[in-house]
Amino acid sequence: MDYSAPNIAKEMHVGHLRSTIIGESLSRLLEWVGHDVLRLNHLGDWGTQFGMLIAHLVDKYPNLLDERPPIEDLQAFYRESKVRFDNDEEFKRRAHQCVVKLQSKDPFHYKAWKIIYDISMEVNNDLYRRLKVSEKLLERGESFYQDRMVTLVKYLQEAGITEVDEEGRTVMYVKGFPVPLMIAKSDGGFTYDTSDLACIKQRLEEEKGDWIIYVVDAGQSTHLQSIFQAADQLGWVDKSKHRIDHVAFGLVLGEDKRNTRLALIVHFLAMFEHQAIWFIVDLLCQLSKIFTNKRQTLGQVPWATTGRLL
Numbered sequence: 001m002d003y004s005a006p007n008i009a010k011e012m013h014v015g016h017l018r019s020t021i022i023g024e025s026l027s028r029l030l031e032w033v034g035h036d037v038l039r040l041n042h043l044g045d046w047g048t049q050f051g052m053l054i055a056h057l058v059d060k061y062p063n064l065l066d067e068r069p070p071i072e073d074l075q076a077f078y079r080e081s082k083v084r085f086d087n088d089e090e091f092k093r094r095a096h097q098c099v100v101k102l103q104s105k106d107p108f109h110y111k112a113w114k115i116i117y118d119i120s121m122e123v124n125n126d127l128y129r130r131l132k133v134s135e136k137l138l139e140r141g142e143s144f145y146q147d148r149m150v151t152l153v154k155y156l157q158e159a160g161i162t163e164v165d166e167e168g169r170t171v172m173y174v175k176g177f178p179v180p181l182m183i184a185k186s187d188g189g190f191t192y193d194t195s196d197l198a199c200i201k202q203r204l205e206e207e208k209g210d211w212i213i214y215v216v217d218a219g220q221s222t223h224l225q226s227i228f229q230a231a232d233q234l235g236w237v238d239k240s241k242h243r244i245d246h247v248a249f250g251l252v253l254g255e256d257k258r259n260t261r262l263a264l265i266v267h268f269l270a271m272f273e274h275q276a277i278w279f280i281v282d283l284l285c286q287l288s289k290i291f292t293n294k295r296q297t298l299g300q301v302p303w304a305t306t307g308r309l310l
């Protein structure tokens with residue numbers, strides 16, 4: 001079960017909150033009827049933005065290895081580094097070098113990355129505790145797949161499965177999708193497509209998952225469907241054994257999109273301070289305990305009860 005999956009150094013938004021709650025509910029339910037559920041938090045913890053964050057971190061806190069940088073507001077830190085990245089060519093060049101060093105797991109850059117990761121996860125874990133999200137939810141972000149991405153991309157290129165487009169990018173065409181998957185950027189860097197492709201392979205072949213469920217907003221439907229199709233084309237999926245689903249929920253619009261007034265980007269940590277909400281959450285948890293203690297199969301439970309349990 002792939003759920004929650006916020007992005008490191010950015011604030012978790014309502015889309016991640018919905019994924020967390022739906023994914024956690026489905027996991028509990030499937031576990032309850034006897035499935036062996038592996039809960040995976042596919043964190044956005046890799047990629048080019050970390051170059052800019054590390055470069056800024058190093059400038060601001062030169063002795064970061066001896067003293068933990070006192071960053072209280074990672075969101076503000078992200079904005080500051082983005083402003084520098086967009087306006088300062090020299091900084092941009094250094095940020096780029098940092099990504100290369102990070103992706104080759106250079107110890108200093110890896111430690112700097114881990115500092116940002118840990119600060120961000122403290123905030124996320126606080127929310128998970130409050131929501132009583134299972135401790136079995138495993139932190140397994142995009143970074144986990146770095147070595148697998150290297151191997152996979154090499155294989156795809158050597159097998160002639162990918163092609164290089166007019167802008168020097170390595171792409172893979174997938175049946176039924178006009179836009180190809182972007183496997184490597186022109187500078188060789190990997191993308192969201194690359195990590196999801198390496199990820200589905202790992203889940204099928206190493207985890208031996210027989211049912212993979214992605215609880216992700218509907219805005220990512222095309223991305224996920226093309227990953228599923230690519231996995232099939234590459235011969236990793238055996239339809240008689242494997243089932244892969246995208247549990248799509250409504251699209252969350254960002255502040256930069258139209259329909260801003262309908263957008264629900266909420267500083268929900270603040271919202272959760274209200275005791276009344278905590279009272280209701282606790283009550284629901286107590287109720288769900290009462291129901292889960294009863295050993296019944298799903299078919300015997302009235303749907304209204306199941307709904308309340310979820």
Ligand SMILES: NC(=[NH2+])NCCC[C@H](N)C(=O)O
Nearest residue numbers: 002005006007042043044216
């Ligand atoms: N395997 C996946 N792509 N899972 C969902 C990841 C969600 C992503 N971190 C986002 O915030 O959009």
